Amino acid sequence: MPIYNAPTKDIQFVLHDLLKISEQDIPGFDELDPDFTSAVVEEAGKVASEVLHPLNVVGDKEGCVLENGVVRTPTGFKEAFAQMKEGGWTAMDCDPEYGGQGLPYVMHTAAQEPFVSANMAFNMYQGLTHGAYSAIHAHGSDEQKQMYLPKMVTCEWTGTMNLTEPHCGTDLGMMRTKAVPNSDGSYKISGQKIFISAGEHDMSENIIHLVLAKIQGGPEGIKGVSLFIVPKFMVNEDGSLGQRNGVSVGKIEEKMGIHGNSTCVMNYDEATGFLVGEEHKGMRAMFTMMNEARLGVGLQGYAQAESAYQNAVAYANDRLQGRDVTGAKNPDGPADPLIVHPDIRRNLMDQKSFVEGARAFTFWGAYLIDRAHKNSDAEADGLISLMTPVIKGFLTDKGFEYATAAQQVYGGHGYIEEWGMSQYARDARIAMIYEGANGVQALDLVGRKLAQDGGKHVMAFFEMIKTFIKENEGNEALAKDFLGPLKAASKDLQAAGMYFMQNATKPNNALSGSYDFMHMMGHVCLGLMWARMAKAAMEALENGASDTEFYETKIATGRYYMARQLPATAMHLARINTGADTVMALDAANF
Ligand SMILES: Cc1cc2nc3c(=O)[nH]c(=O)nc-3n(C[C@H](O)[C@H](O)[C@H](O)COP(=O)(O)OP(=O)(O)OC[C@H]3O[C@@H](n4cnc5c(N)ncnc54)[C@H](O)[C@@H]3O)c2cc1C
Secondary structure: OOOOOOOOHHHHHHHHHHHHHHHHHOOOOHOOHHHHHHHHHHHHHHHHHHHHOHHHHHHHOOOEEEEEEEEOOOHHHHHHHHHHHHHOOOOOOOHHOOOOOOOOHHHHHHHHHHHHHOOOOHHHHHHHHHHHHHHHHHHHOOHHHHHHHHOOOOOOOOEEEOOOEEOOOOHHHHHHOOOEEEOOOOEEEEEEEEEEEEOOOOOEEEEEEEEEEOOOOOOOOOHHHEEEEEEEEEOOOOOEEEEEOEEEEEEOOOOOOOOOEEEEEEEEEEEEEEEOOOOOOOHHHHHHHHHHHHHHHHHHHHHHHHHHHHHHHHHHHOEOOOOOOOOOOOOOOOOOOOHOOOOHHHHHHHHHHHHHHHHHHHHHHHHHHHHHHHHOOOOHHHHHHHHHHHHHHHHHHHHHHHHHHHHOHHHHHOOOOHHHHHHHHHHHHOOOOOOOOHHHHHHHHHHHHHHHHHHHHHHHHHHHHHHHHHOOOOOOHHHHHHHHHHHHHHHHHHHHHHHHOOOOOHHHHHHHHHHHHHHHHHHHHHHHHHHHHHHHHHHHHOOOOOHHHHHHHHHHHHHHHHHHHOOHHHHHHHHHHOOOOOOOOOOOHOO
16 A cells, blocks of 8 residues: 655745745735644645545546446545535635635645645546636626535535547637527537546536537637536526536546546537636636646646655665665665665655655746736736646656656566556656647647747746846855756756747747757756755755754755756757757658
8 A cells, every 4th residue: 555644844845935925925825824834734634644545546446437327436535525525625715705715826735735646536526626616706707606606615516627529629629519599598508528527426416517619600710619607407596406407427438547536428418508708708718727727737747746756765765675885784684775776866866856846836836826816916927827838748747757767666566556656657647638738738838928928928037047046146055056057957948949039930940849848948947946945945054943954855855956857958958959850851651
């Protein structure tokens, strides 16, 4: 049975030493003092390790079962979901007007990490509901908000997001699901959606499907897509549940991982739907919540790597194989533990330095979302818009890479189901695909986000790095190991941006380099996070922090990232500079 212990101290470090959240002038942040956040994070960690983690393997083994149109979730899921609701975990950052606790998004994110690490498939039921809540909250009418949000905040009713159809996932302009107006202002929705997470299950009284469909006679392609609320059970004016709507589950997909989450084919057969926002503006409504949803998926990437890493460390300390070449560490035993070997150390340091950097990057992203929403801060809004494809694409690619790296520490045992390591790799794999496949995230970054608002946001990002380096140049301890590598990596990233600009008339050159650029930018972001974390840790030590080992470990882990991971930007730049020639050299027939 795998282990999981919430890394509460690391979470607190990012919230307070790095982001200094309680000192920020953002509404609601003054409540986030270390005692309060510690209590929340500790409790979330307890729920994660005691309630959700034991169900992770159960969910993987049992999966969801469809019987007579009803989906049964794995043993224990229903009870755990009830516990999450009772504990108020589903309502943390939701609007108090609809029963939420109104806490900042960064706090919600900090509490989410242990839940996702402990049981990603389970947490998706609540995660999808939160996404649907956000879309209705941002674009729904007052009446719709009053009718649906209070029950969605508590997860008495859960939510789904229905975009994908059999013939289109990325290119949603080809969507066929149609909406025909009824005389009472509602619509008849007909069509089929596939791969719908949490599409049907037995843990809530009602399911509020958010469905993209085309109103007949509207514009062609993506501009003709509108967003609808389609409840599983119609809701009466007094809030009670009425008759069953024309939506049903066709089948649940057999899949590689996240078996505990029901991934459904949903059939809409003249189901009654209610328009959210304006006609033909459905994609805009969906995109409002994309920054949050994609940040949530990025979190899934590193949160799975965190769980896998914890197990790999335990195994590396336990398993005896070979001898330390510099002298036996376990002379009375038949061999030394794996952890003595430099190659195992390299692997574990890769994982550790990624996960801790990714946590800082994700929480920083959540903090930017708070600044953008609560302070109407345009700079933060621009930055998070730029960072969103990087958080999603880079953290999920690396999350999967390191979940398999953790598996590698187990040797053959990592491949055997009994040890539970393959589940982390299998579960992490989907995060690279859904919520926009990672190749498409890279296109979004290079094709849209770099040039957004005249390139203002990427310039602001470079300026932020430059300022940080300049302000800390005099700090010798930071300069050599952190600022130097950060400067070099940032220069690589700027050179790649310059290459794209100089090749603006040859789009294939930019598109062939977009994936490398996304990874480069991910590395630079984590490099920046590590430089800042190192500075924060050094300050804590100077100020006489009692836990010197914790802070020294942070600095040493950061040094590893800067020395061994960040130089990857040079490789990515070299690839980008070769343009599209080798990428596009073959005719399609030669593949
Ligand atoms: C387990 C699971 C859960 C899911 N949950 C949901 C859900 O809740 N709701 C929902 O609506 N959908 C959901 N999805 C669907 C998911 O979002 C899509 O599968 C994903 O967006 C990709 O779409 P697609 O599968 O049609 O692939 P395609 O669009 O066919 O793309 C195939 C590949 O081509 C690449 N590609 C496509 N276009 C381009 C281009 N122009 N340039 C370069 N590369 C390109 C993509 O990156 C991808 O690698 C889920 C899928 C799975 C497997």
